[in-house]
Amino acid sequence: MSDGAAKTLLRSGNTALIERALPHLTTRDPRRFWTSGQWMTESTGGSDVGSSETIARKDEAGQWRLYGRKWFASAATSQMTLTLARPEGNPPGGKGLALFYLETRNDRGALNRIKMLRLKDKLGTRKVPTAELMLEGTPAQLVYGPDNGVHNIIPMLHITRTWNSVTSVAAMRRGIALARDYAAKRSAFGAPLSQQPLHLDTLAALQAEFEAAFHLSFYLIELLGRDEAGELSESETALLRMLTSVVKLTTGRAVTPAISEVLEAIGGAGYVEDTGLPLLLRDSQVFPIWEGTTNVLSLDTLKALREPAAIIALQERFAKARESQKIAPLQALGKQADQALASAVAWLNNAKEDAALQAGARGLALTLGRSLALALLAEHAQWAIDHEQDRRPLAAAQRFAASGIRFIRDADLSQNQALANDTPLN
Ligand SMILES: Cc1cc2nc3c(=O)[nH]c(=O)nc-3n(C[C@H](O)[C@H](O)[C@H](O)COP(=O)(O)OP(=O)(O)OC[C@H]3O[C@@H](n4cnc5c(N)ncnc54)[C@H](O)[C@@H]3O)c2cc1C
Structure with missing residues (x-):
């Protein structure tokens, strides 16, 4: 997922995000290295992500904030993730979702308005813990424009x-x-x-x-x-x-x-x-x-x-x-x-x-x-x-x-x- 996130950011041409995340995703220095998650699946669907219910809303300062429950978020220890959310007012379906970048922890190391509801009791792959989590106004940035997230x-x-x-x-x-x-x-x-x-x-x-x-x-x-x-x-x-x-x-x-x-x-x-x-x-x-x-x-x-x-x-x-x-x-x-x-x-x-x-x-x-x-x-x-x-x-x-x-x-x-x-x- 870290490799995929690096490729997705590079493809997006979003210079600010590339400069921020790429050095971490590609470094071989363990002190600076980040892993990335990919939070798409919600209880409404993993195959059918177009039915995602997470909402994106801008606050007074113009910062996007995400609200919703991600139901199967692996690499729960990762420092960043790419995720999908629907900017308020967008139509239903995959086209109305946007692709967002977010960092899981703030400068103090605390979770960024993310509540870990539970870790999944999985059949296998326990080395890569998977969380069910709640986004409670988590600050996020658009990777592309405010729609076409499933495509992006x-x-x-x-x-x-x-x-x-x-x-x-x-x-x-x-x-x-x-x-x-x-x-x-x-x-x-x-x-x-x-x-x-x-x-x-x-x-x-x-x-x-x-x-x-x-x-x-x-x-x-x-x-x-x-x-x-x-x-x-x-x-x-x-x-x-x-x-x-x-x-x-x-x-x-x-x-x-x-x-x-x-x-x-x-x-x-x-x-x-x-x-x-x-x-x-x-x-x-x-x-x-x-x-x-x-x-x-x-x-x-x-x-x-x-x-x-x-x-x-x-x-x-x-x-x-x-x-x-x-x-x-x-x-x-x-x-x-x-x-x-x-x-x-x-x-x-x-x-x-x-x-x-x-x-x-x-x-x-x-x-x-x-x-x-x-x-x-x-x-x-x-x-x-x-x-x-x-x-x-x-x-x-x-x-x-x-x-x-x-x-x-x-x-x-x-x-x-x-x-x-x-x-x-x-
Ligand atoms: C260990 C593990 C780690 C995961 N980590 C992540 C993660 O990090 N991030 C993330 O976003 N997700 C993650 N997932 C979720 C995973 O991607 C989804 O569970 C998967 O895509 C299936 O979606 P679903 O659970 O909604 O199943 P459903 O979509 O409900 O599918 C159930 C069954 O129906 C079949 N089906 C669905 N639609 C059709 C159709 N139209 N025609 C025929 N058959 C159909 C499927 O093939 C499947 O057999 C993880 C899953 C596992 C097991």
């Missing part, structure tokens, strides 16, 4: 979603390292687990999922880096916007089942707190939820796809990967990835009703994410064969492909109604 906070979300992908990959890698180590040391039925064919098959599947998530996340980061260097074409910019959601949701869906498998791979010990593994599982459950749940990001992907340039850029990236694939097994994988992408594009073009599009959006987004992961894995596999004489990345690509990359499905809306509500279907 997007740079923050792009960075936090990217970090969410990276930390999902990191959690998977840590879990696999522990499972691999355990397999080398633990004997069962007369041989180490690392020599038991079925256990190896389980670890191989985990490694393939991890490598896919790794390539996906670091392709996103490559695009982000090129964006920051001003090197992206217009269509790649649209691709970056779409992939930020797609990669976050694809890695967020992969991590919790992977860590759960790690616990099982370590047997009963994996369930015991002093191994640290239950903590890893609890912490991993945040990845699919915060910064946009799988469904909300799937709908966001649909929105991003209104820009045809995003799909064109994605097709070009698949074509580039295909060009590099020289050996037959990799060409077969490249073709499988292309076919999954083509089926996603065809489904999108054929879907007529908005309800059907929404109901199928998760399948669409996961197909885009997993087919791109396969294309990138296959591209890397060719590189590894050419430069390192290593066929292990080929094995990862093949194993990942076998676990499924195409999730396109025409949802039956009346079946969904009956099943979701447990009502009869005639």
Whole structure:
């Protein structure tokens, strides 16, 4: 969030705030370093932040002051935050909200008219305490103008979603390292687990999922880096916007089942707190939820796809990967990835009703994410064969492909109604 706040302030061009906060957010001196929060979620909604109820009002001295309850404010120890509030008289919805900057403590170190109502008793991520808090006339400054707040906070979300992908990959890698180590040391039925064919098959599947998530996340980061260097074409910019959601949701869906498998791979010990593994599982459950749940990001992907340039850029990236694939097994994988992408594009073009599009959006987004992961894995596999004489990345690509990359499905809306509500279907 600190990284995202720095980027958002830089993008805003608000010189006063940049000069005030950037040196703190970017310093490596712990005495001057600040972290930033991002207070959006209210009890009325985290996905639907347009319904936020926090009010912004100017006092007699012309100072903006915020009044309202923020319901899920993480990094409660942070020195500053970016937050949304509705200037009095603004219309309802996201457009009527404005993006504000505020510092949590005054010169004396006391909270700046912020009442901490309670700390959330969370499943995991307890190292980053989350507060439910009340803004009681907290002084704040506009980052941009007095509206369009939901739009203006997007740079923050792009960075936090990217970090969410990276930390999902990191959690998977840590879990696999522990499972691999355990397999080398633990004997069962007369041989180490690392020599038991079925256990190896389980670890191989985990490694393939991890490598896919790794390539996906670091392709996103490559695009982000090129964006920051001003090197992206217009269509790649649209691709970056779409992939930020797609990669976050694809890695967020992969991590919790992977860590759960790690616990099982370590047997009963994996369930015991002093191994640290239950903590890893609890912490991993945040990845699919915060910064946009799988469904909300799937709908966001649909929105991003209104820009045809995003799909064109994605097709070009698949074509580039295909060009590099020289050996037959990799060409077969490249073709499988292309076919999954083509089926996603065809489904999108054929879907007529908005309800059907929404109901199928998760399948669409996961197909885009997993087919791109396969294309990138296959591209890397060719590189590894050419430069390192290593066929292990080929094995990862093949194993990942076998676990499924195409999730396109025409949802039956009346079946969904009956099943979701447990009502009869005639
Ligand atoms: C550990 C943790 C830390 C957090 N830290 C912060 C923080 O620092 N700052 C902050 O602002 N927020 C924070 N949050 C809040 C988080 O971002 C929200 O909880 C999240 O965005 C979901 O919003 P919600 O809770 O309102 O769920 P809801 O929006 O009520 O969603 C409930 C379910 O409905 C689904 N859903 C919602 N709308 C649709 C739709 N249109 N179509 C289909 N499905 C839909 C969702 O996918 C979800 O499964 C944090 C959450 C967690 C778990």
